[in-house]
Amino acid sequence: MAIVVRLDVMLATRKVRSRELAEFVGITESNLSLLKSGHVRGVRFETLSKICEFLACQPGDLLAYVPDEEE
Amino acid sequence: MTNRNYRNTERNGRATAQHIVHAARALAIVCWLGALSCLVITGAGIWADRSAPGATVVAILSTDGLPRAWAASIAGALALVTCAALVELARMLGRVTPDALFSSAITRHFRRFAALLMAAAVLRVLLPAVATLWLASQSGAGSVQLTFSGDDLLSLLPVAVFFFVARLFDEAARLEDDQRSIV
Numbered sequence: 001m002a003i004v005v006r007l008d009v010m011l012a013t014r015k016v017r018s019r020e021l022a023e024f025v026g027i028t029e030s031n032l033s034l035l036k037s038g039h040v041r042g043v044r045f046e047t048l049s050k051i052c053e054f055l056a057c058q059p060g061d062l063l064a065y066v067p068d069e070e071e
Numbered sequence: 072m073t074n075r076n077y078r079n080t081e082r083n084g085r086a087t088a089q090h091i092v093h094a095a096r097a098l099a100i101v102c103w104l105g106a107l108s109c110l111v112i113t114g115a116g117i118w119a120d121r122s123a124p125g126a127t128v129v130a131i132l133s134t135d136g137l138p139r140a141w142a143a144s145i146a147g148a149l150a151l152v153t154c155a156a157l158v159e160l161a162r163m164l165g166r167v168t169p170d171a172l173f174s175s176a177i178t179r180h181f182r183r184f185a186a187l188l189m190a191a192a193v194l195r196v197l198l199p200a201v202a203t204l205w206l207a208s209q210s211g212a213g214s215v216q217l218t219f220s221g222d223d224l225l226s227l228l229p230v231a232v233f234f235f236v237a238r239l240f241d242e243a244a245r246l247e248d249d250q251r252s253i254v
Contacts, residue, residue, distance in 0.1 A: 031254045041252035 004064045005038045007051070014055050025050040088169040095167040102161035106154045113150035117143040135218075137202055145198045149191055156187035173243040181240060185233035192226045 022032040034040050048059055116130035134142035163180030200217050207215040
């Protein structure tokens, strides 16, 4: 996957628990866990916006593009 | 869209899904009753004694010039296939859940329903004709008159539409899966 989700890094940096963020954003903890592990096909702007608001960060702090390695 | 509107949309979506599931359950019961009625009415037409005294409602088997035993066999076969189609439709409706309005299992049952309905429509056209030809060959008749109804052939048209709807179900299932994978 070329897009890497760095939500777990931001959560650790801000010392925020997943449960608190999930409650604020209005999604289930399991969905947040899927998002952290990158096992989702997409993120709604609404979700992204709420996460950025809660963690006081930019979307670029949460998502990063990593080119796939050539085999 | 504000966050509150977004939540309201999600809540409305869940309520709509619940309504769809309730409607599907009710339709499934209707389909099961329809399947049962199909067998009972055909059975009554085949075996009921029309000369029974006091009978107010009778099922009459239309033979269309065929011997009664042959007509009864054809009617029985058609009733079984139609009943199986209705059972598949009922099973499909029974699998509808709020979390999965479109799933591969639902599409599979719907495809079987369409296939069985097509089989019934084709058999309705072919079986009497084959029976007439067979009887004519056995009796050594030189010529045979076969009658085809346009209504029977037209009944194949909805079946084609059902197969198209099954393709749409596949696409809907894919979109539903996408929707579930977006947080």
